[in-house]
Amino acid sequence: MRRLASALLALGLLVRVPTTAFAHDVLEQTNPADGTSITHLPEAVTLTFSEAPLPIGSQVVVTGPSGPVSSGAPTVADRVVSQALSPSAPAGDYTVSYRVTSDDGHPVTGTFSFHAAIGLDGSTATAAATVHVRPAAGSEDAGNSIFVPVLLTIVGTVVLLGIGGFLLLRGREADASKRG
Known part of the structure; x- marks a missing residue:
């Protein structure tokens, strides 16, 4: 027995x-945080994942009131993906869309938003308008995972x-x- x-x-x-082994990386934290109003626009947006994503195929597009303000390619350091912003980025509402390659090879995508009162160019914006927060998708096939x-x-x-x-x-x- x-x-x-x-x-x-x-x-x-x-x-x-x-x-x-079948779990995909999950976005744990963003800076700026999703749906927040910040005083000063940072020089870079950072995304922290549950596991270190693969550097291949990483895309982070930061769009502000005047259009895309991403500067250069995103960098991956351990679990953190950083996207530098253009020094001419104005104050206002921002949307960040990302696509990274999970450590298991699957794509992880999502979107988040924030408001910056003072831009990198020194401009100011009025109080945050309604920020449209979209839930970040864990991955393209999150429903089937x-x-x-x-x-x-x-x-x-x-x-x-x-x-x-x-x-x-x-x-x-x-x-x-x-x-x-």
Whole structure:
């Protein structure tokens, strides 16, 4: 019986552990924060993810009242993606759209917004108008990302039950043959 319990536990761990590898990176924090009003526009916008994204294919587009103000390509340092802003960026409402490559190779996209009262060019803006906050999508296939872990859990449970039943019947047959 101990062997059966050990085998089932080991198999259960083997089936459960790989499901964590299917999780995509998640945006944990932005600077400026989504939906906030800040006094001074920073020189760069930063996005912090749950895992270090791959530098390949990273795009961050910062759009202000006068259009795009991104300056150069985004940089990736550990879990932080930074996008420098043009020194001529004015005060006003800003939208940041991003697309990075998750450490598992899948794209992670999203959008967030903020308001800056004073721009990098020294201009000022009136109090923040209504900032349209859009929830950031975890990834393009975020709605389907739970399918694989659930499927693996179901398959693993069926396999565990099958092996457990087989070992139980085999043990009973062995006990019966010892008695007889």
